[in-house]
Amino acid sequence: MMDQYFSQSPDVVSDPKTWRFELRDRTFRFTTDNGVFSKHEVDYGSRVLIESFVLPEAGGALLDVGCGYGPITIALAASFPERKVLGVDVNQRALQLARQNAEQNRIDNVLFKESDILAGVSDQKFAAILTNPPIRAGKQIVHQIFEEAKQSLLPNGELWVVIQKKQGAPSAKKKLEELFNEVAVVAKDKGYFIFCAK
Numbered sequence: 307m308m309d310q311y312f313s314q315s316p317d318v319v320s321d322p323k324t325w326r327f328e329l330r331d332r333t334f335r336f337t338t339d340n341g342v343f344s345k346h347e348v349d350y351g352s353r354v355l356i357e358s359f360v361l362p363e364a365g366g367a368l369l370d371v372g373c374g375y376g377p378i379t380i381a382l383a384a385s386f387p388e389r390k391v392l393g394v395d396v397n398q399r400a401l402q403l404a405r406q407n408a409e410q411n412r413i414d415n416v417l418f419k420e421s422d423i424l425a426g427v428s429d430q431k432f433a434a435i436l437t438n439p440p441i442r443a444g445k446q447i448v449h450q451i452f453e454e455a456k457q458s459l460l461p462n463g464e465l466w467v468v469i470q471k472k473q474g475a476p477s478a479k480k481k482l483e484e485l486f487n488e489v490a491v492v493a494k495d496k497g498y499f500i501f502c503a504k
């Protein structure tokens with residue numbers, strides 16, 4: 307089987323690496339491994355999303371869809387200790403690393419759960435849902451994330467998405483505009499767009 311970062315259990319040999327990275331003025335220690343997305347450093351798009359995120363009016367938990375080894379979930383949990391932050395992914399190796407990363411950074415307002423898109427958290431509503439979506443899984447999955455997110459937002463809740471222009475930002479924006487009343491471009495940096503939809 308071809309190894310993909312979004313496979314449920316990567317079959318590449320494990321070779322964990324630990325490194326430091328600064329996000330929202332705090333230094334984190336992340337452990338990553340083969341078979342997970344962006345294993346050498348925090349992905350540039352995720353960085354732009356993390357740095358530009360502001361809490362919405364709605365109170366309540368935050369959700370990171372496709373959390374990988376946890377950089378978005380963990381950085382936001384550290385910034386907003388009064389909020390609970392959930393991270394979901396299909397990749398079990400990534401989820402294991404995310405739990406380890408939360409522990410080694412002493413972040414305890416997080417929960418990581420295996421879930422195909424939002425299926426595993428369909429009983430909950432969120433103040434904000436964030437995603438650096440799995441582009442390589444296909445446009446249909448990305449659009450499904452947007453659709454399921456819309457159903458899982460609290461009133462005044464917001465969906466925050468990072469997507470590169472060359473990886474389909476215009477078509478993602480169009481889909482978001484079909485689903486939501488308001489879609490703002492919050493940031494643009496090196497070809498990465500941050501959309502906030504409500």
Ligand SMILES: C[S@@+](CC[C@H](N)C(=O)[O-])C[C@H]1O[C@@H](n2cnc3c(N)ncnc32)[C@H](O)[C@@H]1O
Pocket residue numbers: 311312313343344349352371372373374375376377378394395396397400421422423424438439440441443447
């Ligand atoms: C672009 S990566 C982002 C990872 C992480 N948030 C980061 O910033 O490094 C997208 C993630 O989506 C996950 N993914 C792929 N298909 C998924 C699905 N159907 N449901 C949930 N997560 C999925 C992948 O395993 C991958 O970890």
